[in-house]
Amino acid sequence: MGKGGQDYGTRESIGRRHSDEDGEVYPAWSKDVEECEKHFQVERKFGLRSDDVERRRRIYGFNELEKHEGVSIWRLVLDQFNDTLVRILLAAAVISFVLAWCDGDEGGEMGVTAFVEPLVIFLILILNAIVGVWQESNAEKALDALKEIQSEHATVVRDGDRVHKLPARELVPGDIVELKVGDKVPADMRVVELISSTLRIEQGSLTGESEAVNKTNKIVAPDSDIQGKRCMVFAGTTVVNGNCICLVTQIGMDTEIGKVHNQIFVAAQSEEDTPLKKKLNEFGEMLTMIIGIICLLVWLINVKYFLSWEYVDGWPRNFKFSFEKCTYYFEIAVALAVAAIPEGLPAVITTCLALGTRKMAQKNALVRKLPSVETLGCTTVICSDKTGTLTTNQMAVAKLVAMGGSADSLRTFRVDGTTYSPYDGKIHDWSSGRLDVNLQMIAKIATLCNDASIQQSENKFVSHGMPTEAALMVLVEKMGLPEGSSVDISTSGDILRCNRKWKELERRIATLEFDRDRKSMGVIVNSRSEKKSLLVKGAVENVLERSTKMQLLDGSVVPLDRNSRSLILEALREMSTGALRCLGFAYKDELPDFETYDGNDDHPAHTLLLNPSNYASMESELTFVGLVGLRDPPRKEVCQAIEDCRAAGIRVMVITGDNKNTAEAICHEIGVFEPNEDIRSKSLTGKEFMELRDKKSHLRQSGGLLFSRAEPRHKQEIVRLLKEDGEVVAMTGDGVNDAPALKLADIGIAMGIAGTEVAKEASDMVLADDNFSTIVTAVGEGRSIYNNMKAFIRYMISSNIGEVASIFLTAALGIPEGLIPVQLLWVNLVTDGPPATALGFNPPDKDIMKKPPRRSDDSLISPWILFRYLVIGLYVGIATVGVFIIWYTHGSFLGIDLSGDGHTLVTYSQLANWGQCSSWGNFTVSPFTAGSRVFSFENNPCDYFQGGKVKAMTLSLSVLVAIEMFNSLNALSEDGSLLSMPPWVNPWLLVAMSVSFGLHFLILYVPFLAQVFGIVPLSFSEWLLVLAVALPVILIDEVLKCIGRCTSKSRTSTRRKSSKAKSE
DSSP: OOGGGSOOOOHHHHTTOSBOTTSOBOOGGGSOHHHHHHHHTOOTTTOBOHHHHHHHHHHHOOSSOOOOOOOOHHHHHHHTTOSHHHHHHHHHHHHHHHHHHHHGGGOHHHHHHHHHHHHHHHHHHHHHHHHHHHHHHGGGHHHHHHHHTSOSEEEEEETTEEEEEEEGGGOOTTOEEEEOTTOBOOSEEEEEEESSSOOEEEOHHHHOOSSOEEOOSSOOOTTOOGGGOTTEEOTTOEEEEOOEEEEEEEOGGGSHHHHHHHHHHHHHHTOOOOHHHHHHHHHHHHHHHHHHHHHHHHHHHHHHHHEEEEEETTEEEEEEEOHHHHHHHHHHHHHHHHHHSOTTHHHHHHHHHHHHHHHHHHTTEEESSTHHHHHHTTOOEEEEOSTTTTBOSSOEEEEEEEEOSSTTOEEEEEBOOSSSOTTSOOBTTOOTTOOOHHHHHHHHHHHHSOOOEEEEETTEEEEESOHHHHHHHHHHHHHOSOTTOOOOGGGTTOTTHHHHHHHHHEEEEEEEOOOTTTOEEEEEEEETTOOEEEEEEEOHHHHHHTEEEEEOTTSOEEEOOHHHHHHHHHHHHHHHHTTOEEEEEEEEOOOGGGTTOOSOTTSTTHHHHHOGGGHHHHTOSEEEEEEEEEEOOBOTTHHHHHHHHHHTTOEEEEEOSSOHHHHHHHHHHHTSSOTTOOOTTTEEEHHHHHTOSOHHHHHTOSSOEEEESOOHHHHHHHHHHHHHTTOOEEEEEOSGGGHHHHHHSSEEEEESSSOOHHHHHHOSEEETTOOHHHHHHHHHHHHHHHHHHHHHHHHHHHHHHHHHHHHHHHHHHTOOOSSOHHHHHHIIIIISHHHHHHGGGOOOOTTTTTSOOOOTTOOSSOHHHHHHHHHHHHHHHHHHHHHHHHHHHOSEETTEEOOTTOOOOOOHHHHHTGGGGGGOTTOOOOOEEETTEEEOOSSOGGGGGTGGGHHHHHHHHHHHHHHHHHHHHHTTOSSOOTTTSOGGGSHHHHHHHHHHHHHHHHHHHSHHHHHHHTOOOOOHHHHHHHHHHHTHHHHHHHHHHHHHHHHHHHHHHHHHHHHHHHHO
16 A cells, blocks of 8 residues: 555644645645655555545635625615715705605695605615615626636546546645646646646746746746746646646645635725725815805804894893794705705716716727726826737747858848738748748748647637747748749638648658657658658757758758857847747758658557657757747837827836746837836846835836736735825736736726636726727826816806805895705706716817826815806806896896786895785785796785795796806816817717706796796796896806916916026
8 A cells, every 4th residue: 555545644744734834835846746745645646545535624625715705785785875975965865855754744746846855865875876886796706707717627546546527626735636638727736747748837817927838847946936836737727738647735725826816805805995086075075064064154144033032131031933934944954955965976977987988998998897987097007917918919920040052141031020910011121932942941840840720710810729830820921832832813812821832742740749858849741752851840959959950042951060050049149139939940851760651550660759758869960941039029009009108197017927038128129118228127027026125116216117027916016015105006917817916906907808707807997909008098088088077077066056155145135945955956967967968078188198197186176266166156146046036126137028927026125024024014916927827915915925936936947057058168178268169169068058958948848847846937038037147157257267377377487487497
């Protein structure tokens, strides 16, 4: 019985979670296989015993990711009311409901009308809560998506038997697992034995590496980063080539993917409010204070109406309190609160952001969380991945080196192209029409020593197989047809016709698979003349070392001497310095063992192919023909996008899991670094960055920064430190390893094509085209949306200031209430809504991406803008109250006759003291008409100031609506005159104004609605009065804008003079 059958399963020996005494995880990658088997008390041939498995499961649990307790639905609902504006609205709604309930015993239609206001506010709050809960519940999906990439089954050795399709959750540390091509790795494991000659794992989603990685069972340094642990395979990654036996070292939450799971959860807990929400909360707090002060003032001004007393011996006595009037003025205070709160603001912001997401979607940026649209506008740092974002994630040949006419000369050709399209780019200095013998041999090897394929899918070219091999196929197409071949009309549309032509001329009959020792791949081909050849491609140094001859331009073969070798190695060094991945090509014609071989298994030579140890001797005495340099090229539009970022004051940091030299070369090429810039302090590996004493100082450097070989925790730390420094961070990523940083960043941006579901679910935005330039476009769109949001927020706030001024003046002057809460609610929600939304369609400023990003703590409203809208608001208050007084006290105004309806005129003194009407002797009121209705006051003349104020209220409401429509024109530009930015620059605003006026006409002229809102139809002369009182708001704001422009120019001039004086 082997070790696996012995009872080593004591709790004491394995209960330390496979860690050293200092608590560190057992470094299986730095221990040889025998040490690992001893530590985990298992033998690979036998595996664990069943009872040992059960004991270990009791200690370590199942191999699965934890299900974190999510926030309860009720907690999420309550969180939606943790907002100052919402609380004020809720308080106003509750008080309104109580007052309506108290008045409900009077019955009638006005009793029903009183409930409209609280019910509408409650409806707004419920809808707001539903949207918020829906958005926040989506945050948990990233963790669910992470579970989906886990393997479901594994092939395990237990009790000496191989167990197929064992549920992966039942694995325990010490289990022996067999992996084969296509398997998903079920846990973090140490490779103990390679069954095939090579083992390649696709782990880019976890580590950020651009290609599948070769694995070995040889030990590596104890302090190796995750990319350097070549003898470890990680849960969630995939086997793309080879078979192996592994030993489970970590399961569940202790795996690398488990750490990512935990980091996502922690990052989700530390999510902050967006800059806009912070500003709105600040505004809400300021509004609460202002409302409180004004409500108190209203009560103090009107206390004489519901509380009176007499002085006896110098002391107040005989107090008289009127509960009815106290309630009435309390209702006015509630109306004031309703007027001060922009109830429509949440709805308009949501609409504007939704429209913004639609515009961004048309530009390939799919926004998953609405507030992200606005946050993009104040982005100060973009942390971008390299592979697939800055580059195409499609390998392409950049340089071709062929042999010259003599042994001491080489020919170098520059190759254009960034995709797998054969039509993308060309070969420079290329004589089309005829390939010399040397170039033909390079093309033949590139085609036949190749297992990839390329297909056209819609407008894109997609590769299947190794990216480097797909790039070689594209090169062959650019090189052209073999000598003597003609273009077949039937294949003229074939994107790989040159490759197919070579395959027709030469048939592949055997493959010498790539392995990590030879670092090459070979194929034996049979030509039409039955001539056998061995074609080899691989690492240039290895191929060159096994070559003894070289082929010249004309096809002649000469010895490969020391000078020729040095020449080729110099070309290799030059290409490697430029971060090109190089492949060498060679061939061999003398194959005595394979002269009669045709691929038949019975042939004696076939036994040579079954043993990979024979491949190195077969690939000896080769004839070297040339080499190519490949790379993952930068996207064409990225250089301009980086330049746009620089102009917009946005810093770009590249954080990649890839090789340092490759990343530096790309960063130089795309403009993150200047061509001759000293980047020693700006380019660090993730490990080097984590060892810095002052990390924040490093991050504060101007210009671009590069972090290569970065792990998930490095990305998180960079994002965390930048946010602590007040930066607004956008982070891109596509892999599982990027998810925690995406979650932590202010804007997490996932890749739509190459991105994993985990990354997409953790993100705020998904790039449909995986293109960095799309981010820059989205930032510009975010800035434009923010400017437009400022426009409609200013508009709505100025309107609300006007409503507050109106109610305050009404209370201060003691006249009857001119606007009731349900009317104010209608104006705030419905009438103001369309113009405010239309302001979201304002065209963006031409220089929007030439300005530095706004600070996240910049105020929505500057002191000057606040002053402007206080002036405008005061005018709105004077106009709405003034038109109310005019109707009662004037038969005509500005030449407009107002006596047509036959209403009775009173003095201003009577209007201001209407509460004492019952004490007036001989006060009578004539009946008046409003539309088809006649209002008579024979029984109670004093009702003229309550029931009879319906026409004056209608005028006040109409003036308010008209002023706010004209005021929306003022909001087109913060400082620009309507002469320079006329209304038709935003035709949607004109349509919205028409809709709002249409809605106002609807409630005026539909009898049922007029009754609900307590208003009546107006005559033509009364509409003239409305326009005469409303239009001056445009003139007033034009004067204020002019003053603003003049003072702005003066400040700019002063700053320039002072800076000039300093420079002198």
